[in-house]
Amino acid sequence: MSKFQRFAGPIQKPKIVNKSGKGKHFVDYKDIENLRRLMSPNGKILGRKRVGASATEQRMLSQAIKRARFMALLPYTSATV
Numbered sequence: 001m002s003k004f005q006r007f008a009g010p011i012q013k014p015k016i017v018n019k020s021g022k023g024k025h026f027v028d029y030k031d032i033e034n035l036r037r038l039m040s041p042n043g044k045i046l047g048r049k050r051v052g053a054s055a056t057e058q059r060m061l062s063q064a065i066k067r068a069r070f071m072a073l074l075p076y077t078s079a080t081v
Helices: 032-037 057-069
Strands: none
Touching: 032 057
């Protein structure tokens, strides 16, 4: 038996959607660290299959990234990513 384990178990996807106190789902546009992980090094928004999100989660995610870009929290281009 080799000392390296081939499969470490199920891969956990990053938590994208939060739940508010009233039970409403949202993506926080101020959470820059998590949003930056969901973008490519060139500044593009990663696809649904790559991120592991559902269609509604992906729509909320792209809206949050666009809001963060508008508020100058995230860059539009890859100059500072």
